[in-house]
Amino acid sequence: MKKAVVALACAAAMGSVQAGDLFELDVLVNSSQQASRGFNSAMDMIDTLSDDGLRSLVSTYTDQSAAQASLFIRGLPAEAEYRANSPALYFRVPSLGISQTFAGATRDESEEMFKNWLKGEGQASLTAMLKELARVSPVDPVAGNPGSLMGQMVASDFGNAMDTGFVEPGGSSKPANAGLVGLEYGQYSSGDYKQNVTRLPLGWNWGFANGYIFKLDVPLSYASTEGAKTGAFSVGGSLLIPVVRNWYLTPALRIGATGSEDLAAAAMMYSGSLTSRYAFEAAGLVWGITNMVGIYRTQSLKAGDYDIDYDLSNTTFRNGVDVGGKLPGNYGWRAWIIDTRFTGDELYSNNYQEYGVAGNMRVDVGGVILDKATLGLTFIHGQHDVHGVKLNFGYKF
Template identity: 35%
Template sequence: MKMRLAKLSAALLAVFAVNNAYAAEVNCSQSYGIQSTVNGIVGQTYCDNNSQTFIDLVKKLKDSNPNYNETAVTEVLGRFNDADITMNYRDSSTTLEFSSPDLGVEKQTFTGATRKESQDMFVDWLKKSGIITQVMQYQSKNSANSPITGSAGLMPTLARNDFDTATESTSNVANTSKMETVSGNLVGLGLNVGSYSIAGGEKVDTATLPLSYTKKMASDPRKQLIFTVPISMYQVGSAKGYHVGLGLAYRFPVNDRWTLTPAARYAVTGSVDRATVASVISGSLTSTYTIPLDQFELTVANMVGYYSTGKFKAGEYSFNPKIKETMLRNGVMLSQPFYLKGKKLAAEYSVIDTRYVGSNKPFMSNMQEYGVTVGLHKDEAENNPKLSNIRVGVTYMHGKGSKGFTANMGYWF
């Protein structure tokens, strides 16, 4: 009798744990996490920034809890790209049950000849069923760490590129990141680096090479056709991802103070480590207007852009997250000339507000940037070619769930 009561108590404990696991969350501040409970015995919690850690532990549950065996009642709390999930073996069978209220999935089952086959079936489904589309949509809506719309995401990166392309002609700092060709056209080189802190403890580091080629129109050199190829890398812990794009913009002056710049881009983002892959096509229009203020100049810039994801393949992942956003980016820049050891320099201070509009806003629905750039004044560039090779700038950004700094540098090489 005592033995039967002991077995009954153990069974009730396991069932109780399974039912509570469905409503619980893994205690993890990173994008991927897993914790296994076997016959009521709770295992260690594993957290990481890399999706492969999650997949490896799902395939080998014994690595997350040494009490696991092929017949044990098992419940798994997990996190995948910031979406909370549960997986259960509710009895001694080989049927694995998957649920995620965050993703709108309830009791999706996988039954193989063995539990290992069931777990392999789940991993295969995760990569190929289209569930990643829902995962990326959820992450965009609920995390500042989204590779699509987060602080280092592809969409805000493209918006920043569009805005910078349009406003660089209004700067009084010598354009040190450009080399003039024999034809008078310009080749642009530079380096931008950034570091962002995400609420919860994650850190995102970025590096961007903003490559460009500017063709001046013979009829009016102020009219310019600009080809851009920005290449970006971001890193979250050991996980890396990349943004690569191709852009075309046409800068034309309406008058001496007012310039319009329409632009179009196609870009891709891919990270096997972050289980994310997508393309983005975009179009934008930026207006810049410069107002002389004695020795100062004030430039007002306004941009509207539309960004829509498409399908792209990287590794075993090939999905379209179906995210469409309209973004406004508005800013002011004050240019101040000053002298240092007889050289005319320029310091430029900028305040920029970026926000999404419409009913489908992401988690980071708006962000603000405060920047300063210092370099040789363009009036001095021809007389001081060596000094005109150096330009530095720094920007502080903050938004919902994220804050950080970016630095930009230019040099002829």
């Protein structure tokens, strides 16, 4: 009966919570007074479970009041409760069977213990909650959407193979060394949430005899999700291996990390992938077929007060077809369709598709056709109404 009263009271109070809030707290004090507040920082929401925080919502609250709260954590429902005349904080995630009690000498101490639990002291229970967030949250920074760390690492591995054109294996010429600098801006949305991601791709190519090319890339990114800030980076190495004319295989290894205090999330991730690309000419156009399979896994990340483990393991299949042609001078165009699918641990969006077009300035360097400068636009559509658009610029020197 008490849970029904809480649910009804919280529904009545929802008017004060904005649709784009990542975190929500709906509280009922002494079974009679209710209030709601939305947040875009996990720690701001947890701080509201302190005495001062609850008093700011309901002025008649005291440290002896009974208070039941429904929490909305980036898409995951949870409950928190103080019982009358008790300092203990009870936290539950019914869908996962998680039930924790934080028994401090005061309610402020109990709230601080809960905060430390979220930073890593929760161990197995916290990992279960984070894993569930990757499944139910449209804006998880680690996995489940194109702007996440996993989504960006997949795109980088695939792009390193797809962005190389014709290779002459067994030739005497050595592909030229080249550096890459770029700038990419992406805006993604799902439901009521919007995410803006700015990436700075940095890379270096070293050419070897017989057409082999080693690529090292270090993409950096910054994301703003409804005001919540996230940083991420990865380091990847790949080796382009010519097989026959215009067909090559690219094995790659990568390690990356992301963290966001606002979203109470952090992870390290490592991956191994193998990509096949075949390019050919037909009807006066250059066509390419690129197929990748990769394994992406998280491991625990210890940074400052945080010790977090998502325990995700996913196999990714990314397949694309592209076509390009010449424009006057040394310029050209390119268009593509790419399909990305994840298997393994369930994610919020297990598949999405990309449709893009780009203009470029092309040069032939040692048997390799390079896009010297590229300006591209990509549209993304995926499972669970995931939408996105990316604008990118790249320059090789």
